Amino acid sequence: MTLDKSLSLAAAALIALTLAIGGWALQRDERALLSDAQTREIEVTALVLATAMDQAATLSATQAETIARDPEVASLMRAGDRESLVAKSRPTLELLGNLAGVEVLHFHTADMKSFLRVWEPDNFGQDLSRFRPMIVAVNHDRRLRKGLELGVRGLSLRAVSALMDGEQLVGTVEVGVDLKSLTELAKAATGADFALFLDASAGVSEDGTASAETGLKMEAATDTGLFQRLRDGGQVRLSRDSYLEKVEIGGQTLGMMGRPLLDFSGRMIGTIVVTRDLTELEGHLSRSLVTIAAVCVVGFLVVFSTVMAVLRGLLLRPLQRLTAQLRDGEGLDQADGLSSVPEFRELQQAVRDAAGAGKPPPALSLRAENRR
Numbered sequence: 001m002t003l004d005k006s007l008s009l010a011a012a013a014l015i016a017l018t019l020a021i022g023g024w025a026l027q028r029d030e031r032a033l034l035s036d037a038q039t040r041e042i043e044v045t046a047l048v049l050a051t052a053m054d055q056a057a058t059l060s061a062t063q064a065e066t067i068a069r070d071p072e073v074a075s076l077m078r079a080g081d082r083e084s085l086v087a088k089s090r091p092t093l094e095l096l097g098n099l100a101g102v103e104v105l106h107f108h109t110a111d112m113k114s115f116l117r118v119w120e121p122d123n124f125g126q127d128l129s130r131f132r133p134m135i136v137a138v139n140h141d142r143r144l145r146k147g148l149e150l151g152v153r154g155l156s157l158r159a160v161s162a163l164m165d166g167e168q169l170v171g172t173v174e175v176g177v178d179l180k181s182l183t184e185l186a187k188a189a190t191g192a193d194f195a196l197f198l199d200a201s202a203g204v205s206e207d208g209t210a211s212a213e214t215g216l217k218m219e220a221a222t223d224t225g226l227f228q229r230l231r232d233g234g235q236v237r238l239s240r241d242s243y244l245e246k247v248e249i250g251g252q253t254l255g256m257m258g259r260p261l262l263d264f265s266g267r268m269i270g271t272i273v274v275t276r277d278l279t280e281l282e283g284h285l286s287r288s289l290v291t292i293a294a295v296c297v298v299g300f301l302v303v304f305s306t307v308m309a310v311l312r313g314l315l316l317r318p319l320q321r322l323t324a325q326l327r328d329g330e331g332l333d334q335a336d337g338l339s340s341v342p343e344f345r346e347l348q349q350a351v352r353d354a355a356g357a358g359k360p361p362p363a364l365s366l367r368a369e370n371r372r
Helices: 003-068 071-079 082-100 133-141 179-190 224-232 279-327 340-356 362-371
Strands: 102-109 114-117 145-151 154-165 168-177 193-199 216-221 243-249 252-262 268-277
Touching: 003 071, 003 082, 003 102, 003 145, 003 154, 003 168, 003 179, 003 252, 003 268, 003 279, 071 082, 071 154, 071 168, 082 102, 082 114, 102 154, 133 145, 133 154, 133 168, 145 252, 154 179, 154 193, 154 216, 168 179, 179 193, 179 216, 193 224, 193 252, 216 224, 216 268, 224 243, 224 268
Parallel strands: none
Antiparallel strands: 102 114, 102 168, 145 154, 154 168, 193 216, 193 268, 243 252, 252 268
16 A cells, blocks of 8 residues: 555544544534423423413412402301302303403302302302312311312312401302413413323312222313323323423424422322424434534545645655655656555665665765765
8 A cells, every 4th residue: 555545544534533523522512402402492381381370370369369358248158148149259250261261169168068159050068078178278277278179070270268257257269260271371372282180099089088090181181182192102100300201293303391280288189291392493403413414524525635735745745756866866757656665665775775885875976066
């Protein structure tokens, strides 16, 4: 192998290795940036629903307190006048339902029995103390409670306030918000999909006994088919810590975050799942990788050409010229292609021959004569 080819291969390998390491580092940074961007986007998206639920709970608490402080309501509850209370409360429920998605306005007696469901006036009289811990807590200490509660009919975001007539408790009032409307509102704001899954074993029956069911039940979802596939595929699970993963469904790359769903007392009763289409971000990574590869290829060609031009000009041609002069002094025109090992042996032999003859090499002798 000629010296030219040896240097070419060595230079090509060194340049390619350097560019490969640089390209690998760049694509690793790009993937890290993409992962951070996906995590931030999912977390911000999940925060939208959490904020909407907090605001809805605050609204429910405000309305429950407002109704509880109305002396006319307390008077009607003390008198047991259900018809007058329906006439007074129905316009309020309709207004709150249209403005804020409120679907529950429920009055309870001091002995924790259902007195009036404004949306269903004929359904009353049930003993709520066995399966409504929020009502029990308010009845016990007269303090407002708000948050999620799992009842016989499923999950609801509620606030319960005590109805007082002076120092006497005459009952409690409950205001509840439709969770489905909150998930739809969050989707409209972010473009992501949301679902609430309940731990089936956390449910209760009207007699207060725990549910015998197991697994996860979908309580509310903006895309039922999508979340059913995720649940059936095992991606949805109960966890006390948030988790984030990517799934491929229908040619789309989806980022999925699961967060624990806690009731008003802090008990985990399910999970909140958020999914967002990350195909656009994945496409950005693909374009970045193509750009990095193109830069590496062009950089290799430019750097390799430059390095070889410099090596030929500064090393190979002078070395060929010196070898030819030491060999026979006939100039560069008679220099053949040189190989790495034979060339240095030839150069070494020419120097030895010149030294053994007791005179400088021909080219050097000519220079000495010219100086004279």
